[in-house]
Amino acid sequence: MKFIDEARIEVIAGTGGNGCASFCREKFRPFGGPDGGDGGRGGSIYAIADRNVNTLVDYRYAKMHRAENGEPGRGSDCYGKGAEDVHLRMPVGTLIIDNNSGEVLADLTTHGQTELLARGGEGGWGNIHFKSSTNRAPRQKTDGKEGERRELRLELKVLADVGLLGMPNAGKSTFITAVSNARPKIADYPFTTLHPNLGVVRVSHEKSFVIADIPGLIEGAAEGAGLGHQFLRHLQRTHLLLHIVDVAPFDAGVDPVKEAKALVKELKKYDESLADKPRWLVLNKLDMVPEDERKKVVKDFVKRMAWKGPVFEISALSREGCQELVNAIYLHLQETKAAEFRAEETTITEEARGIHSIDPDDPRFKVVE
Structure with a gap:
Protein backbone atom coordinates (compact mmCIF):
# COMPACT_ATOMS: atom_id res chain seq x y z
CA MET A 1 0.00 0.00 0.00
CA LYS A 2 1.28 3.44 -0.89
CA PHE A 3 2.28 5.61 2.05
CA ILE A 4 0.27 8.84 2.14
CA ASP A 5 1.07 11.38 4.86
CA GLU A 6 -0.81 14.45 3.56
CA ALA A 7 -4.40 15.01 2.46
CA ARG A 8 -6.94 17.80 2.06
CA ILE A 9 -10.61 17.15 2.75
CA GLU A 10 -13.86 19.05 3.18
CA VAL A 11 -16.27 18.22 6.00
CA ILE A 12 -19.89 19.38 5.97
CA ALA A 13 -22.06 18.83 9.03
CA GLY A 14 -25.80 18.27 8.66
CA THR A 15 -28.37 21.06 8.85
CA GLY A 16 -30.98 20.87 11.60
CA GLY A 17 -34.54 20.05 10.64
CA ASN A 18 -37.14 22.82 10.50
CA GLY A 19 -39.73 23.22 13.25
CA CYS A 20 -43.38 22.57 12.47
CA ALA A 21 -46.36 24.90 12.82
CA SER A 22 -49.33 22.62 13.38
CA PHE A 23 -52.59 22.56 15.38
CA CYS A 24 -54.41 19.69 17.01
CA ARG A 25 -57.32 18.47 14.85
CA GLU A 26 -58.56 15.52 16.91
CA LYS A 27 -62.21 14.68 17.40
CA PHE A 28 -63.72 15.85 20.69
CA ARG A 29 -60.79 18.28 21.21
CA PRO A 30 -61.91 21.63 19.92
CA PHE A 31 -59.32 24.32 20.19
CA GLY A 32 -56.71 21.63 20.82
CA GLY A 33 -53.97 24.19 20.43
CA PRO A 34 -50.53 24.07 18.79
CA ASP A 35 -48.80 20.68 18.48
CA GLY A 36 -45.93 21.29 16.04
CA GLY A 37 -42.73 19.47 17.06
CA ASP A 38 -39.10 20.54 16.83
CA GLY A 39 -36.76 19.59 14.02
CA GLY A 40 -34.03 17.01 14.55
CA ARG A 41 -30.34 17.87 15.07
CA GLY A 42 -28.02 17.65 12.06
CA GLY A 43 -25.23 15.10 12.13
CA SER A 44 -21.78 16.16 13.37
CA ILE A 45 -18.43 14.96 12.04
CA TYR A 46 -15.75 13.58 14.38
CA ALA A 47 -12.20 12.34 13.92
CA ILE A 48 -11.12 9.21 15.81
CA ALA A 49 -7.50 8.13 16.24
CA ASP A 50 -7.15 4.46 15.28
CA ARG A 51 -3.85 2.60 15.67
CA ASN A 52 -5.00 0.09 13.04
CA VAL A 53 -4.91 2.81 10.34
CA ASN A 54 -1.41 3.55 9.06
CA THR A 55 -1.75 6.14 6.30
CA LEU A 56 -4.09 8.87 5.02
CA VAL A 57 -4.62 7.10 1.71
CA ASP A 58 -8.41 6.89 2.27
CA TYR A 59 -8.61 10.70 2.41
CA ARG A 60 -6.46 11.27 -0.67
CA TYR A 61 -9.34 10.09 -2.87
CA ALA A 62 -12.46 10.61 -0.70
CA LYS A 63 -12.19 14.37 -0.32
CA MET A 64 -15.72 15.30 0.77
CA HIS A 65 -17.41 13.98 3.91
CA ARG A 66 -20.98 15.04 4.59
CA ALA A 67 -23.33 14.25 7.48
CA GLU A 68 -27.09 13.84 7.03
CA ASN A 69 -29.58 16.58 7.83
CA GLY A 70 -32.02 16.32 10.71
CA GLU A 71 -35.65 15.48 9.95
CA PRO A 72 -38.27 18.25 10.20
CA GLY A 73 -40.78 18.31 13.03
CA ARG A 74 -44.36 17.10 12.54
CA GLY A 75 -47.75 17.61 14.05
CA SER A 76 -49.13 15.75 17.08
CA ASP A 77 -46.05 16.77 19.08
CA CYS A 78 -43.78 14.66 16.87
CA TYR A 79 -40.14 15.74 16.97
CA GLY A 80 -37.88 15.16 13.98
CA LYS A 81 -35.24 12.44 14.18
CA GLY A 82 -31.66 13.57 14.71
CA ALA A 83 -29.12 12.51 12.09
CA GLU A 84 -26.33 10.03 12.78
CA ASP A 85 -22.87 11.45 13.42
CA VAL A 86 -20.03 10.63 11.03
CA HIS A 87 -16.78 9.26 12.49
CA LEU A 88 -13.62 9.50 10.40
CA ARG A 89 -10.90 7.06 11.48
CA MET A 90 -7.38 8.47 11.12
CA PRO A 91 -3.89 7.25 12.05
CA VAL A 92 -2.51 8.06 15.47
CA GLY A 93 -0.22 11.06 15.00
CA THR A 94 -2.48 12.96 12.59
CA LEU A 95 -2.52 16.75 12.84
CA ILE A 96 -5.79 18.36 11.68
CA ILE A 97 -5.50 21.98 10.50
CA ASP A 98 -8.15 24.41 9.26
CA ASN A 99 -6.97 25.15 5.74
CA ASN A 100 -8.41 28.68 5.68
CA SER A 101 -7.37 30.03 9.09
CA GLY A 102 -4.35 27.82 9.76
CA GLU A 103 -5.75 26.94 13.21
CA VAL A 104 -4.81 23.52 14.59
CA LEU A 105 -8.15 21.86 15.36
CA ALA A 106 -6.84 18.57 16.74
CA ASP A 107 -3.69 16.57 17.34
CA LEU A 108 -4.48 12.84 17.50
CA THR A 109 -1.79 11.38 19.74
CA THR A 110 -3.54 8.49 21.53
CA HIS A 111 -5.61 5.56 20.32
CA GLY A 112 -9.34 6.22 20.62
CA GLN A 113 -8.97 10.00 20.94
CA THR A 114 -12.10 11.66 19.52
CA GLU A 115 -12.22 15.27 18.28
CA LEU A 116 -15.09 17.32 16.86
CA LEU A 117 -14.39 18.62 13.34
CA ALA A 118 -17.77 20.09 12.32
CA ARG A 119 -20.79 20.53 14.57
CA GLY A 120 -24.23 19.72 13.24
CA GLY A 121 -26.92 22.41 13.22
CA GLU A 122 -29.57 22.54 15.92
CA GLY A 123 -33.14 21.73 14.95
CA GLY A 124 -35.73 24.50 14.65
CA TRP A 125 -38.50 25.06 17.20
CA GLY A 126 -42.07 24.06 16.55
CA ASN A 127 -44.98 26.33 17.41
CA ILE A 128 -45.60 24.57 20.74
CA HIS A 129 -42.73 26.67 22.13
CA PHE A 130 -44.52 29.93 21.30
CA LYS A 131 -47.78 29.19 23.12
CA SER A 132 -48.64 31.67 25.88
CA SER A 133 -51.63 33.11 27.67
CA THR A 134 -51.82 35.93 25.14
CA ASN A 135 -50.88 33.90 22.07
CA ARG A 136 -52.97 30.74 22.14
CA ALA A 137 -52.70 29.95 18.45
CA PRO A 138 -49.09 30.74 17.50
CA ARG A 139 -48.08 30.22 13.94
CA GLN A 140 -44.43 30.96 14.53
CA LYS A 141 -41.74 28.36 13.98
CA THR A 142 -38.02 28.50 13.37
CA ASP A 143 -35.86 26.86 10.74
CA GLY A 144 -33.00 24.55 11.58
CA LYS A 145 -29.49 25.99 11.75
CA GLU A 146 -26.91 25.13 9.15
CA GLY A 147 -24.11 22.76 10.12
CA GLU A 148 -20.47 23.83 10.13
CA ARG A 149 -18.44 23.48 6.97
CA ARG A 150 -14.65 23.34 6.95
CA GLU A 151 -11.78 22.70 4.59
CA LEU A 152 -9.12 20.71 6.43
CA ARG A 153 -5.49 19.79 5.88
CA LEU A 154 -4.38 16.48 7.36
CA GLU A 155 -0.71 15.90 8.18
CA LEU A 156 0.54 12.61 9.54
CA LYS A 157 3.51 12.72 11.92
CA VAL A 158 4.46 9.19 12.86
CA LEU A 159 4.89 8.47 16.56
CA ALA A 160 8.40 7.11 17.05
CA ASP A 161 10.91 7.32 19.89
CA THR A 336 14.02 11.20 29.21
CA LYS A 337 10.52 9.88 29.82
CA ALA A 338 11.09 9.74 33.57
CA ALA A 339 12.21 13.38 33.57
CA GLU A 340 9.15 14.40 31.52
CA PHE A 341 6.87 12.52 33.90
CA ARG A 342 8.40 14.21 36.95
CA ALA A 343 8.05 17.65 35.33
CA GLU A 344 4.41 16.97 34.43
CA GLU A 345 3.67 15.65 37.92
CA THR A 346 5.21 18.75 39.50
CA THR A 347 3.13 21.04 37.28
CA ILE A 348 -0.09 19.21 38.15
CA THR A 349 0.72 19.29 41.87
CA GLU A 350 1.42 23.03 41.81
CA GLU A 351 -1.80 23.72 39.94
CA ALA A 352 -3.76 21.60 42.40
CA ARG A 353 -2.31 23.41 45.40
CA GLY A 354 -2.81 26.81 43.84
CA ILE A 355 0.81 27.81 44.42
CA HIS A 356 1.52 31.35 43.21
CA SER A 357 4.02 34.07 43.78
CA ILE A 358 3.34 36.53 46.61
CA ASP A 359 3.99 40.22 46.18
CA PRO A 360 5.68 41.50 49.39
CA ASP A 361 4.19 44.95 48.79
CA ASP A 362 0.64 43.58 48.76
CA PRO A 363 -1.09 45.11 51.85
CA ARG A 364 -2.94 41.85 52.45
CA PHE A 365 0.33 40.16 53.48
CA LYS A 366 1.79 42.96 55.65
CA VAL A 367 2.15 42.36 59.38
CA VAL A 368 -0.07 44.63 61.44
CA GLU A 369 1.85 46.05 64.42
Whole structure:
Protein backbone atom coordinates (compact mmCIF):
# COMPACT_ATOMS: atom_id res chain seq x y z
CA MET A 1 0.00 0.00 0.00
CA LYS A 2 1.28 3.44 -0.89
CA PHE A 3 2.28 5.61 2.05
CA ILE A 4 0.27 8.84 2.14
CA ASP A 5 1.07 11.38 4.86
CA GLU A 6 -0.81 14.45 3.56
CA ALA A 7 -4.40 15.01 2.46
CA ARG A 8 -6.94 17.80 2.06
CA ILE A 9 -10.61 17.15 2.75
CA GLU A 10 -13.86 19.05 3.18
CA VAL A 11 -16.27 18.22 6.00
CA ILE A 12 -19.89 19.38 5.97
CA ALA A 13 -22.06 18.83 9.03
CA GLY A 14 -25.80 18.27 8.66
CA THR A 15 -28.37 21.06 8.85
CA GLY A 16 -30.98 20.87 11.60
CA GLY A 17 -34.54 20.05 10.64
CA ASN A 18 -37.14 22.82 10.50
CA GLY A 19 -39.73 23.22 13.25
CA CYS A 20 -43.38 22.57 12.47
CA ALA A 21 -46.36 24.90 12.82
CA SER A 22 -49.33 22.62 13.38
CA PHE A 23 -52.59 22.56 15.38
CA CYS A 24 -54.41 19.69 17.01
CA ARG A 25 -57.32 18.47 14.85
CA GLU A 26 -58.56 15.52 16.91
CA LYS A 27 -62.21 14.68 17.40
CA PHE A 28 -63.72 15.85 20.69
CA ARG A 29 -60.79 18.28 21.21
CA PRO A 30 -61.91 21.63 19.92
CA PHE A 31 -59.32 24.32 20.19
CA GLY A 32 -56.71 21.63 20.82
CA GLY A 33 -53.97 24.19 20.43
CA PRO A 34 -50.53 24.07 18.79
CA ASP A 35 -48.80 20.68 18.48
CA GLY A 36 -45.93 21.29 16.04
CA GLY A 37 -42.73 19.47 17.06
CA ASP A 38 -39.10 20.54 16.83
CA GLY A 39 -36.76 19.59 14.02
CA GLY A 40 -34.03 17.01 14.55
CA ARG A 41 -30.34 17.87 15.07
CA GLY A 42 -28.02 17.65 12.06
CA GLY A 43 -25.23 15.10 12.13
CA SER A 44 -21.78 16.16 13.37
CA ILE A 45 -18.43 14.96 12.04
CA TYR A 46 -15.75 13.58 14.38
CA ALA A 47 -12.20 12.34 13.92
CA ILE A 48 -11.12 9.21 15.81
CA ALA A 49 -7.50 8.13 16.24
CA ASP A 50 -7.15 4.46 15.28
CA ARG A 51 -3.85 2.60 15.67
CA ASN A 52 -5.00 0.09 13.04
CA VAL A 53 -4.91 2.81 10.34
CA ASN A 54 -1.41 3.55 9.06
CA THR A 55 -1.75 6.14 6.30
CA LEU A 56 -4.09 8.87 5.02
CA VAL A 57 -4.62 7.10 1.71
CA ASP A 58 -8.41 6.89 2.27
CA TYR A 59 -8.61 10.70 2.41
CA ARG A 60 -6.46 11.27 -0.67
CA TYR A 61 -9.34 10.09 -2.87
CA ALA A 62 -12.46 10.61 -0.70
CA LYS A 63 -12.19 14.37 -0.32
CA MET A 64 -15.72 15.30 0.77
CA HIS A 65 -17.41 13.98 3.91
CA ARG A 66 -20.98 15.04 4.59
CA ALA A 67 -23.33 14.25 7.48
CA GLU A 68 -27.09 13.84 7.03
CA ASN A 69 -29.58 16.58 7.83
CA GLY A 70 -32.02 16.32 10.71
CA GLU A 71 -35.65 15.48 9.95
CA PRO A 72 -38.27 18.25 10.20
CA GLY A 73 -40.78 18.31 13.03
CA ARG A 74 -44.36 17.10 12.54
CA GLY A 75 -47.75 17.61 14.05
CA SER A 76 -49.13 15.75 17.08
CA ASP A 77 -46.05 16.77 19.08
CA CYS A 78 -43.78 14.66 16.87
CA TYR A 79 -40.14 15.74 16.97
CA GLY A 80 -37.88 15.16 13.98
CA LYS A 81 -35.24 12.44 14.18
CA GLY A 82 -31.66 13.57 14.71
CA ALA A 83 -29.12 12.51 12.09
CA GLU A 84 -26.33 10.03 12.78
CA ASP A 85 -22.87 11.45 13.42
CA VAL A 86 -20.03 10.63 11.03
CA HIS A 87 -16.78 9.26 12.49
CA LEU A 88 -13.62 9.50 10.40
CA ARG A 89 -10.90 7.06 11.48
CA MET A 90 -7.38 8.47 11.12
CA PRO A 91 -3.89 7.25 12.05
CA VAL A 92 -2.51 8.06 15.47
CA GLY A 93 -0.22 11.06 15.00
CA THR A 94 -2.48 12.96 12.59
CA LEU A 95 -2.52 16.75 12.84
CA ILE A 96 -5.79 18.36 11.68
CA ILE A 97 -5.50 21.98 10.50
CA ASP A 98 -8.15 24.41 9.26
CA ASN A 99 -6.97 25.15 5.74
CA ASN A 100 -8.41 28.68 5.68
CA SER A 101 -7.37 30.03 9.09
CA GLY A 102 -4.35 27.82 9.76
CA GLU A 103 -5.75 26.94 13.21
CA VAL A 104 -4.81 23.52 14.59
CA LEU A 105 -8.15 21.86 15.36
CA ALA A 106 -6.84 18.57 16.74
CA ASP A 107 -3.69 16.57 17.34
CA LEU A 108 -4.48 12.84 17.50
CA THR A 109 -1.79 11.38 19.74
CA THR A 110 -3.54 8.49 21.53
CA HIS A 111 -5.61 5.56 20.32
CA GLY A 112 -9.34 6.22 20.62
CA GLN A 113 -8.97 10.00 20.94
CA THR A 114 -12.10 11.66 19.52
CA GLU A 115 -12.22 15.27 18.28
CA LEU A 116 -15.09 17.32 16.86
CA LEU A 117 -14.39 18.62 13.34
CA ALA A 118 -17.77 20.09 12.32
CA ARG A 119 -20.79 20.53 14.57
CA GLY A 120 -24.23 19.72 13.24
CA GLY A 121 -26.92 22.41 13.22
CA GLU A 122 -29.57 22.54 15.92
CA GLY A 123 -33.14 21.73 14.95
CA GLY A 124 -35.73 24.50 14.65
CA TRP A 125 -38.50 25.06 17.20
CA GLY A 126 -42.07 24.06 16.55
CA ASN A 127 -44.98 26.33 17.41
CA ILE A 128 -45.60 24.57 20.74
CA HIS A 129 -42.73 26.67 22.13
CA PHE A 130 -44.52 29.93 21.30
CA LYS A 131 -47.78 29.19 23.12
CA SER A 132 -48.64 31.67 25.88
CA SER A 133 -51.63 33.11 27.67
CA THR A 134 -51.82 35.93 25.14
CA ASN A 135 -50.88 33.90 22.07
CA ARG A 136 -52.97 30.74 22.14
CA ALA A 137 -52.70 29.95 18.45
CA PRO A 138 -49.09 30.74 17.50
CA ARG A 139 -48.08 30.22 13.94
CA GLN A 140 -44.43 30.96 14.53
CA LYS A 141 -41.74 28.36 13.98
CA THR A 142 -38.02 28.50 13.37
CA ASP A 143 -35.86 26.86 10.74
CA GLY A 144 -33.00 24.55 11.58
CA LYS A 145 -29.49 25.99 11.75
CA GLU A 146 -26.91 25.13 9.15
CA GLY A 147 -24.11 22.76 10.12
CA GLU A 148 -20.47 23.83 10.13
CA ARG A 149 -18.44 23.48 6.97
CA ARG A 150 -14.65 23.34 6.95
CA GLU A 151 -11.78 22.70 4.59
CA LEU A 152 -9.12 20.71 6.43
CA ARG A 153 -5.49 19.79 5.88
CA LEU A 154 -4.38 16.48 7.36
CA GLU A 155 -0.71 15.90 8.18
CA LEU A 156 0.54 12.61 9.54
CA LYS A 157 3.51 12.72 11.92
CA VAL A 158 4.46 9.19 12.86
CA LEU A 159 4.89 8.47 16.56
CA ALA A 160 8.40 7.11 17.05
CA ASP A 161 10.91 7.32 19.89
CA VAL A 162 13.99 7.48 17.67
CA GLY A 163 14.52 8.93 14.19
CA LEU A 164 17.26 8.15 11.69
CA LEU A 165 19.03 10.91 9.76
CA GLY A 166 21.59 10.51 7.03
CA MET A 167 22.57 10.95 3.42
CA PRO A 168 21.30 8.47 0.82
CA ASN A 169 23.13 5.11 1.08
CA ALA A 170 24.41 5.88 4.59
CA GLY A 171 23.04 2.52 5.75
CA LYS A 172 19.88 3.64 7.56
CA SER A 173 17.68 0.92 6.06
CA THR A 174 20.30 -1.72 6.79
CA PHE A 175 20.52 -0.51 10.39
CA ILE A 176 16.75 -0.54 11.00
CA THR A 177 16.62 -4.03 9.48
CA ALA A 178 19.43 -5.21 11.77
CA VAL A 179 17.88 -3.97 15.02
CA SER A 180 14.10 -4.13 14.43
CA ASN A 181 11.31 -6.03 12.71
CA ALA A 182 11.13 -3.55 9.81
CA ARG A 183 12.07 -4.83 6.36
CA PRO A 184 12.56 -1.83 4.06
CA LYS A 185 13.96 -2.08 0.56
CA ILE A 186 17.78 -2.23 0.50
CA ALA A 187 19.86 -1.73 -2.66
CA ASP A 188 23.25 -0.39 -3.75
CA TYR A 189 21.88 2.84 -5.22
CA PRO A 190 20.61 6.04 -3.56
CA PHE A 191 16.99 6.82 -2.65
CA THR A 192 15.88 3.22 -2.21
CA THR A 193 13.75 4.49 0.71
CA LEU A 194 10.84 6.44 -0.74
CA HIS A 195 8.63 6.69 2.35
CA PRO A 196 9.05 6.46 6.14
CA ASN A 197 9.49 3.03 7.69
CA LEU A 198 8.70 2.19 11.31
CA GLY A 199 10.30 -0.64 13.25
CA VAL A 200 9.88 -1.96 16.78
CA VAL A 201 13.21 -2.63 18.49
CA ARG A 202 13.02 -5.38 21.13
CA VAL A 203 15.57 -4.91 23.89
CA SER A 204 13.97 -7.79 25.84
CA HIS A 205 10.54 -9.42 26.08
CA GLU A 206 9.12 -6.47 28.03
CA LYS A 207 11.37 -3.64 26.80
CA SER A 208 11.05 -2.03 23.38
CA PHE A 209 10.99 1.26 21.50
CA VAL A 210 9.97 2.47 18.04
CA ILE A 211 12.45 3.70 15.44
CA ALA A 212 11.64 5.64 12.25
CA ASP A 213 13.62 5.72 9.01
CA ILE A 214 12.98 8.46 6.44
CA PRO A 215 14.42 9.01 2.93
CA GLY A 216 17.97 10.36 2.90
CA LEU A 217 18.66 14.08 2.94
CA ILE A 218 20.91 15.79 0.43
CA GLU A 219 22.32 19.29 0.24
CA GLY A 220 19.62 21.74 -0.84
CA ALA A 221 16.81 19.70 0.73
CA ALA A 222 15.33 22.81 2.36
CA GLU A 223 14.87 24.26 -1.13
CA GLY A 224 13.14 21.10 -2.36
CA ALA A 225 16.01 18.91 -3.58
CA GLY A 226 15.60 15.19 -3.01
CA LEU A 227 12.87 13.51 -0.97
CA GLY A 228 13.91 13.73 2.68
CA HIS A 229 12.59 17.24 3.37
CA GLN A 230 9.05 16.04 2.64
CA PHE A 231 9.22 13.60 5.54
CA LEU A 232 11.18 15.56 8.17
CA ARG A 233 7.91 16.26 10.00
CA HIS A 234 7.91 12.61 11.04
CA LEU A 235 10.95 13.25 13.23
CA GLN A 236 9.38 16.14 15.16
CA ARG A 237 7.78 13.86 17.77
CA THR A 238 10.89 11.76 18.41
CA HIS A 239 12.97 11.95 21.60
CA LEU A 240 16.31 11.18 19.95
CA LEU A 241 17.90 11.51 16.50
CA LEU A 242 20.60 9.17 15.20
CA HIS A 243 22.83 10.84 12.63
CA ILE A 244 24.15 7.89 10.60
CA VAL A 245 27.28 8.57 8.54
CA ASP A 246 28.99 6.36 5.96
CA VAL A 247 32.67 6.59 6.87
CA ALA A 248 33.75 4.46 3.89
CA PRO A 249 31.94 5.80 0.80
CA PHE A 250 32.54 4.01 -2.52
CA ASP A 251 33.16 7.32 -4.29
CA ALA A 252 36.67 8.44 -3.35
CA GLY A 253 35.74 12.07 -3.99
CA VAL A 254 33.05 12.12 -1.32
CA ASP A 255 34.00 13.70 2.03
CA PRO A 256 31.87 12.19 4.87
CA VAL A 257 32.56 15.19 7.15
CA LYS A 258 31.38 17.67 4.52
CA GLU A 259 28.20 15.63 3.94
CA ALA A 260 27.52 15.39 7.67
CA LYS A 261 27.87 19.16 8.13
CA ALA A 262 25.63 19.79 5.12
CA LEU A 263 22.91 17.58 6.64
CA VAL A 264 23.03 19.48 9.94
CA LYS A 265 22.76 22.74 8.00
CA GLU A 266 19.67 21.52 6.12
CA LEU A 267 18.13 20.37 9.39
CA LYS A 268 18.48 23.85 10.88
CA LYS A 269 16.99 25.43 7.76
CA TYR A 270 13.92 23.22 8.04
CA ASP A 271 13.23 23.56 11.78
CA GLU A 272 15.44 24.95 14.55
CA SER A 273 13.57 22.98 17.21
CA LEU A 274 14.22 19.76 15.31
CA ALA A 275 17.92 20.62 15.05
CA ASP A 276 18.01 21.22 18.82
CA LYS A 277 16.79 17.72 19.65
CA PRO A 278 19.30 15.32 21.24
CA ARG A 279 21.36 13.89 18.39
CA TRP A 280 23.92 11.07 18.47
CA LEU A 281 26.59 10.46 15.87
CA VAL A 282 26.64 6.90 14.50
CA LEU A 283 29.61 6.02 12.28
CA ASN A 284 28.52 3.17 10.04
CA LYS A 285 30.24 0.74 7.65
CA LEU A 286 33.36 0.40 9.80
CA ASP A 287 33.69 -3.15 8.46
CA MET A 288 34.85 -1.51 5.21
CA VAL A 289 37.78 0.13 7.03
CA PRO A 290 40.89 -1.92 7.88
CA GLU A 291 40.85 -2.78 11.58
CA ASP A 292 44.20 -1.13 12.27
CA GLU A 293 42.96 2.17 10.75
CA ARG A 294 39.54 2.40 12.45
CA LYS A 295 40.59 4.38 15.50
CA LYS A 296 42.44 6.89 13.34
CA VAL A 297 39.49 7.29 10.97
CA VAL A 298 37.03 7.80 13.84
CA LYS A 299 39.29 10.21 15.71
CA ASP A 300 39.94 12.27 12.55
CA PHE A 301 36.20 12.40 11.73
CA VAL A 302 35.17 13.55 15.22
CA LYS A 303 37.92 16.18 15.26
CA ARG A 304 37.04 17.64 11.86
CA MET A 305 33.33 17.51 12.71
CA ALA A 306 34.02 19.30 16.03
CA TRP A 307 31.52 16.90 17.58
CA LYS A 308 30.87 17.13 21.32
CA GLY A 309 28.08 14.56 21.75
CA PRO A 310 28.00 10.76 21.98
CA VAL A 311 29.70 8.80 19.19
CA PHE A 312 28.99 5.15 18.31
CA GLU A 313 30.95 2.94 15.93
CA ILE A 314 28.91 0.24 14.18
CA SER A 315 28.59 -1.95 11.15
CA ALA A 316 24.92 -2.40 10.32
CA LEU A 317 25.75 -5.16 7.83
CA SER A 318 27.65 -7.35 10.31
CA ARG A 319 25.65 -5.93 13.29
CA GLU A 320 28.87 -5.10 15.09
CA GLY A 321 28.22 -2.51 17.82
CA CYS A 322 24.45 -2.46 17.14
CA GLN A 323 23.40 -4.09 20.40
CA GLU A 324 25.49 -1.67 22.47
CA LEU A 325 23.82 1.23 20.63
CA VAL A 326 20.34 -0.22 21.19
CA ASN A 327 20.97 -0.61 24.93
CA ALA A 328 22.25 2.98 25.19
CA ILE A 329 19.17 4.27 23.31
CA TYR A 330 16.78 2.43 25.63
CA LEU A 331 18.46 3.81 28.76
CA HIS A 332 18.38 7.35 27.32
CA LEU A 333 14.67 7.04 26.47
CA GLN A 334 13.85 5.78 29.96
CA GLU A 335 15.68 8.70 31.56
CA THR A 336 14.02 11.20 29.21
CA LYS A 337 10.52 9.88 29.82
CA ALA A 338 11.09 9.74 33.57
CA ALA A 339 12.21 13.38 33.57
CA GLU A 340 9.15 14.40 31.52
CA PHE A 341 6.87 12.52 33.90
CA ARG A 342 8.40 14.21 36.95
CA ALA A 343 8.05 17.65 35.33
CA GLU A 344 4.41 16.97 34.43
CA GLU A 345 3.67 15.65 37.92
CA THR A 346 5.21 18.75 39.50
CA THR A 347 3.13 21.04 37.28
CA ILE A 348 -0.09 19.21 38.15
CA THR A 349 0.72 19.29 41.87
CA GLU A 350 1.42 23.03 41.81
CA GLU A 351 -1.80 23.72 39.94
CA ALA A 352 -3.76 21.60 42.40
CA ARG A 353 -2.31 23.41 45.40
CA GLY A 354 -2.81 26.81 43.84
CA ILE A 355 0.81 27.81 44.42
CA HIS A 356 1.52 31.35 43.21
CA SER A 357 4.02 34.07 43.78
CA ILE A 358 3.34 36.53 46.61
CA ASP A 359 3.99 40.22 46.18
CA PRO A 360 5.68 41.50 49.39
CA ASP A 361 4.19 44.95 48.79
CA ASP A 362 0.64 43.58 48.76
CA PRO A 363 -1.09 45.11 51.85
CA ARG A 364 -2.94 41.85 52.45
CA PHE A 365 0.33 40.16 53.48
CA LYS A 366 1.79 42.96 55.65
CA VAL A 367 2.15 42.36 59.38
CA VAL A 368 -0.07 44.63 61.44
CA GLU A 369 1.85 46.05 64.42
